[in-house]
Amino acid sequence: MLNGGPGRRLVRRRPASPPPDAALGGGEVLRVVDVTKWYGGVQALDRVSMSVDSGEVVALVGDNGAGKSTLVNVIAGIITPDEGELYVRGERLAIRSTDDAALHGIRTVHQEHTLADNLDVVENLFLGREMYRGVGPLRRVDFAAMQKRTWAALSDLGISTISDVRASVAMMSGGQRQTIAVARATLETYPIVLLDEPTAGLGVAECQRVMELVLRLKGQGTAIVIVSQNIEEIFEVADRIVVLHLGKVGAVFRRAETTPEAVLGAVMGMA
Ligand SMILES: Nc1ncnc2c1ncn2[C@@H]1O[C@H](COP(=O)(O)OP(=O)(O)OP(=O)(O)O)[C@@H](O)[C@H]1O
Ligand SMILES: [Mg+2]
Known part of the structure; x- marks a missing residue:
């Protein structure tokens, strides 16, 4: 059980520790071990294990319904798995909430935008x-x-499609909202950043900016998990590619040692 039984170490609430931009040393930062999640009779994840190093970009790919968002949401503290363990820098954690995840330096950009409609761009960026x-x-x-x-964050991302940062986000396009969601993860340096389809709905130039941003975070030593359906994007940024197929890890590739065809084959269950 990820959340531990009696005697297991629980997450302690500490004032602001570790700070979001805690020193980013090398080595393994995040590991999930044998994570399993059922939704009624549907097994979304079946003993999934993976790890991410500091400064490493791991792409999580797979067909619709393969379990990608479920895995991201487990790491982000939104979903409690039925079984499995989560380690950050070798320390076993029971992450029960997004606050717990944030305490351990995990920042997430979700597939479903989680902006507050009644707030403006600035308030959404700095919420909490x-x-x-x-x-x-x-x-x-x-x-x-x-x-x-x-304004600095938007300009950093090369975003020119938002003209009024005090306007409510309710009326903004999907692409604009997505851009704000990505910008949220860039305000500080986080040791672990999870991006669930961060470029879905974005224009070509904005996609390119997000990819540049991912590479910049990598350069700062951030451990990154990115879910993407775009094979070109994946080959542009990923060091390793983890393929989920029907809730299981179907294959793991090093980008330098594989081809888009091999990855797509694994996505379709032919690995
Ligand atoms: N809240 C839920 N209740 C019931 N079943 C769910 C729920 N969330 C996900 N599932 C099921 O779990 C499986 C994995 O879903 P998940 O959203 O993780 O897939 P995904 O790989 O992110 O897909 P997509 O590419 O469409 O985003 C699917 O079969 C899905 O129907
Ligand atoms: Mg998904």
Whole structure:
């Protein structure tokens, strides 16, 4: 059981430890072992194991329904698996919530956009980690600073399709919303970033920017899991490619040692 039985170590709430941009050393950062998840009679994950090193990009690929989002959501603390273990830097964890995941330096961009419709772009970007100025009774949310950081993040990503960062995101296009969701993961340096189809719905130039961003995070030592349906994208950024087929790890490839045809074959269950 991932969440541990009696005597198992549970996640302790510490003030802000580790900080999101804790020193990013080399080596293995994330490991999942034998994760299994059933939805009623459907087995979404069947003893899935994988690992990601610091500065490594692992692409998670597979057909619709293969279990990719379920695995991402298990690591992100949204889904509790029926069985399996999760390790961050060798420490076994019981991640029960997205807050727990964040405490361990895990940041996720979900397939279903999780923006708050009633909030504007700045508020969505900084939701749960607002910037403040002043102390004591004079402490106030620093909108000016957050707005400045928002423009910087959007410009960093080369995003020119958002003209008003104080506008509610409810009226924005799928691509614009997706862009904001990706920008959220770039405000700080996180040791582990999970991206579930981050380029779905994006234009060609925006896709390219997201790929550049992934490579930049990799350069900073972030361990990255990216779900993608786009084989070109995968070959552009991934170091390793993990193929899920019907909830199982069907194959694992090193990008340098494989071909798109071999990966697509495994996706279709022919590996
Ligand atoms: N909340 C749920 N309740 C019931 N079944 C679910 C639920 N979420 C996922 N499933 C099932 O689990 C399996 C894996 O789904 P998952 O969303 O992980 O696939 P995926 O690989 O991300 O697919 P896609 O490429 O379509 O995003 C599917 O058979 C799906 O129908
Ligand atoms: Mg999915």
